[in-house]
Amino acid sequence: EPEVTQTPSHQVTQMGQEVILRCVPISNHLYFYWYRQILGQKVEFLVSFYNNEISEKSEIFDDQFSVERPDGSNFTLKIRSTKLEDSAMYFCAGDGSQETQYFGPGTRLLVL
Amino acid sequence: GQQLNQSPQSMFIQEGEDVSMNCTSSSIFNTWLWYKQEPGEGPVLLIALYKAGELTSNGRLTAQFGITRKDSFLNISASIPSDVGIYFCAGQLRVGGSSNTGKLIFGQGTTLQVKP
Secondary structure, three states: OOOOEEEOOEEEEOOOOOEEEEEEOOOOOOEEEEEEEOOOOOOEEEEEEEOOEEEEEOOOOOOOEEEEOOOOOOEEEEEOOOOHHHOEEEEEEEEOOOOOEEEOOOEEEEEO | OOOEEEEOOEEEEEOOOOEEEEEEEOOOOOEEEEEEEOOOOOOEEEEEEOOOOOEEEEOOEEEEEOOOOOEEEEEEOOOOHHHOEEEEEEEEOOOOOOOOOOOEEEOOOEEEEEEO
């Protein structure tokens, strides 16, 4: 069964550094999402992406965040200048025609 | 914004018992999804509900989409130790048009512990 994959599984970075989180969605999916989950809390929506552009973003998704789908397979989330409060699990998700989102295993980001 | 209230927050039960958890919202959704999350992993889809009143089963799991479209419940029958985890409900409101995003709004989760 196809799966969403994410790399790296863990990333430790210094405050102010740029990070890029990578995702390979399921190949026939059309809608792509990033969510984050601060430790012990619920999953929160960050951004949705359809037809090579952002379709919606949350208040969390400020100017420090950006997304790209550079080559038709990878889907990336970039944080330009990380802050301590960006420490969280980041999940990529994809959605085909069934209106059912499948999540990747996540990247655990720790900002020091 | 839209919020989901999920209850109970946690449950500690004996193996073999049945479990019930639910989600309510002040606004309607047209899809309800139930996910299970284990430590350090991503949410895994358990059941998807697309129509008000729909009752769907997946093995020992049964979920229903409330008639008002503002609530859903998940039942687990005859619980086993591997049912341990956090169960999340998520609502989605996808309307017509390419601008609609289908983002998921998650509940706070129900932490389930099963005593063998």
